[in-house]
Amino acid sequence: MDLYITSYCLVRDNRVVVNDRLVFYQENILKFADFIKAVYQQGQINYPKFYKMDAISKLGFVAAELVLKETSTEGLDSGAIGVVLSNASSSLVTDIAHNETIKDRNGYFPSPSVFVYTLPNIVIGEICIKNHFKGENVFLISESFNARLLHDYVGELFENGRVDACLCGWTELNGDIFNAMTVWVTRAGFTNSEAGQSYRPLLFSAENMNVIMSHN
């Protein structure tokens, strides 16, 4: 079965690339919180819940939304849209934030709004809520970006008819170091939204995901 990457998004350092187009660039490297807010605002995503998300969810959410702007989910059953994401550091940044609230017995103030984000798959929940995706979903951990792992997992979902489309990628944040890559995978014959019309789909393969990931 031929599967295609019909759109992709890269978020790293001081820039964002969508389908080979540089859509965001800042001369100076900003702190992550400022950077992602600027990308969100420029991307006109318009979803106030963004502001209450933790940092890792903001990163994955924005990387997902920028890909989804290029694609069209028309005609797809929400139950047949999957989300498969991965990273190395799980929710460590938010784990440390929650840990700060329980370190001191005299200032003990653990908060549910922080604790809920101490799971890496919460970003999948955020993406699914925004887009009404209800299909297969999983969060995988690997030491570094593992295109083969993602390709095999997602390929099986299509092979056995579990999904008709799948958002797939890497959403890593550790301290102020971050790197996100999302791709939209579909069967042949899928057409992008107007925004993504000019992009020529790539065959969905581990090699092509590595090519996208190594984009400068």
Place this chain on the structure above:
Amino acid sequence: MKPVYILNDNIITSLGFTTAENMAAIERGVIGIREVTDPGLYPSPVQLSLVDTKRLNARFSEILSALHKPLPVDSFTRLEKFMILSVYDALENQPVKPGDPATLFVISTTKGNINLLENRYKTLFNHKRIYLWELGRTIQHFFGFANTPVIISNACVSGVVAVMTASRYLQSGAFDHAIVTGGDIASEFVISGFQSFQALSPVPCKPFDLNRTGLSLGEGCGTMLLSVNPGSSPEPRIRIAGAATTNDANHISGPSRTGAELAEAMRRALAEGGFSLSEADYISAHGTATPFNDEMESKAIELCGLLAVPVNSFKGYWGHTLGAAGLIESIAAVSSLRNNLLYRSAGFDTPGVPSPISILAQNLRKEISMCLKTASGFGGCNAAIIYHKN
């Protein structure tokens, strides 16, 4: 698709260090949850199901000797000890060799070595040890697994998803065998978090009961040894017949109001196995004993037309063990399939969910051939898996 069989398994919880010990305790109705006063875990007393530390270290030391590894017991974290002991027990006298490239290794955990954020452990272990991939590498190297583990961290459905993932890899022909291990420890990190949600029960949890007051946390580990070759599988043979995940797309920390998405995962898992809904003999539910979770599950069971099918939750025995839950509850359900004995849903007295599901108020001897195991978690995730007796 190739059938995937369960060759062997292990459960480590407050109730014992083997599947047999755990199931014997559950058959007798032993509850492993008790009030714990330990400032290292929480500033005030809290209901927990804890693994016996003395016995853990004694058994771990025996294994280090048996494997001629001259390492201090405390050079491994609590969770690493759980996982190593559990995998070791599941592999004992089995034909599957860790070093075989055809053996896949899958790990399920929600928080891994999260206790290493605490000051008291910071100087004892390398900072890398907190990463889940490093946890995977530690276990991989201990046994000499040929393959880097696939690590699933997907909240409370992690264990079911890990078994499902291993099963899919085996069905695709990529591997012949799989070792699937899932574990989590009780930690101040997790206890304080659930406490901040006011989700913890002041008494041992009471899944599906009218007077349920939240969940009880537990710790533990479970391991399943899977193979496409049923050769050494004990009779009757149990296979994995289907599995699915769905997302509620509703709320990150509350379940669906309708249960429709969990019901959809159950339908898909059954359909993959070629079963009709009416063929389900037994449901091993998630049953956390929070008001909304149990309510949602009852609605999902009703949506599938399974009101008459016996249901239980094992969380009344060993609490919510997070990344271990899907594995140890699956292994307990498989034990029911092997022995035709369904276990009482501990903590349940009075029906307290909107749909009149058939919760097991007593142990029940019944000829069954299929179990539907479900799980749901934060992030809106649901998972269902089918275990079938040939």
